[in-house]
Amino acid sequence: MKAYILAGALPALTAAHGHVQGVIADGKWYQGWNAAFKYNSPIPTTVGWQADNLDNGFVSPDAFGKVDIVCHKSAKSNGAYVSVKPGSKVTFLWDTWPVSHKGPVIDYIASCGASCDTASPASLLFTKLDQGAWISGNDPGAWVTDDLVKNNVSWTTTIPSNLAPGNYVIRHEIIALHAAGQTNGAQAYPQCVNFKVEGSGGVALSGGVPATSFYKASDPGILFNLYTKFTGYTIPGPALGKFVKREEREHMRDFMQ
Numbered sequence: 001m002k003a004y005i006l007a008g009a010l011p012a013l014t015a016a017h018g019h020v021q022g023v024i025a026d027g028k029w030y031q032g033w034n035a036a037f038k039y040n041s042p043i044p045t046t047v048g049w050q051a052d053n054l055d056n057g058f059v060s061p062d063a064f065g066k067v068d069i070v071c072h073k074s075a076k077s078n079g080a081y082v083s084v085k086p087g088s089k090v091t092f093l094w095d096t097w098p099v100s101h102k103g104p105v106i107d108y109i110a111s112c113g114a115s116c117d118t119a120s121p122a123s124l125l126f127t128k129l130d131q132g133a134w135i136s137g138n139d140p141g142a143w144v145t146d147d148l149v150k151n152n153v154s155w156t157t158t159i160p161s162n163l164a165p166g167n168y169v170i171r172h173e174i175i176a177l178h179a180a181g182q183t184n185g186a187q188a189y190p191q192c193v194n195f196k197v198e199g200s201g202g203v204a205l206s207g208g209v210p211a212t213s214f215y216k217a218s219d220p221g222i223l224f225n226l227y228t229k230f231t232g233y234t235i236p237g238p239a240l241g242k243f244v245k246r247e248e249r250e251h252m253r254d255f256m257q
C-alpha cells in the first residue's frame with residue numbers, strides 16, 4: 001500500500017534517467033538532490049541544488065539561453081556543501097544512466113561569493129573545469145558516458161590545486177546526443193553542487209561566463225548525429241579554464257619582465 005501511494009505521488013519519476021544521488025570527496029559521502037525530497041517536510045538539506053525536475057528530465061536547446069540551463073529547472077541552492085581542499089578528488093555518483101544516452105560530460109566551476117545559498121543562478125560566472133566526450137568509433141562509437149556507466153555510474157574531477165579558498169558551485173553536466181541529429185534534440189542534464197574550498201592563498205577565478213551563454217542550438221556539438229560515420233566531435237561550450245599553478249604564473253611573470 002505504501003509503495004502504491006509513493007508511486008502515485010510521483011507519477012512522472014522516470015526510472016530510466018538518472019540523477020546525482022551523492023558526491024564523494026576525500027573519502028566522505030554527501031547526500032545529493034533527489035526529486036522525491038520535494039515531498040518531504042521539511043525538505044532535507046543537500047549539497048546538490050534542488051530543482052523542479054520530477055521526471056529526472058533535461059533542458060532542451062530551445063532553453064539554452066534561459067536560466068533553466070544554469071542548474072536545471074527552477075533550481076536553488078539547498079543548504080549544504082562539500083568540504084574540499086585544493087587538489088581534492090571529487091566524485092559525482094549518478095544513481096543510473098542509460099548507455100544509449102551518449103555524449104559529453106562537462107564540469108564548470110563558479111565562485112558563489114559570500115554564500116551559495118544566496119547566489120542567483122543567472123549571476124554565476126562559470127569557468128570550464130574539465131570535459132570529455134567522444135573516444136573512438138562512430139555510429140554511435142564509444143563515449144565518456146560509457147565509461148561513466150562502467151565506472152560505478154560516476155565521474156571524478158579534481159579541485160584545482162591553486163584555487164583560492166571560498167564558496168563555489170560546480171555545475172556537473174551530461175549532454176545526451178541520442179536524438180541530437182534533429183534540431184532541439186540534444187538533452188542537457190545539469191546538476192549544481194556546492195563546495196567550500198579550504199586553505200589559504202591560491203588564485204581567484206576570473207573570466208567566467210554565465211551558463212546561459214554556453215551553448216547554441218546550432219553548435220556543432222549540440223546539433224550532431226551520432227548515427228553516421230563521423231570522424232570527430234567538437235565539445236560545446238567555452239574553452240577549458242587555464243588553471244595555471246601559481247608558481248608557474250609567477251615564473252611566467254618574471255620571464256615576461
Ligand SMILES: *[C@@H]1O[C@H](CO)[C@@H](O)[C@H](O)[C@H]1NC(C)=O
Nearest residue numbers: 021022024091093094152154
Ligand atoms: C559506488 O556507488 C555507490 C552508490 O552511489 C556508492 O555508495 C559507492 O561508494 C560507490 N563506490 C565507489 C568506489 O565510489
Ligand SMILES: [Cu+2]
Nearest residue numbers: 016017098101
Ligand atoms: Cu532519455
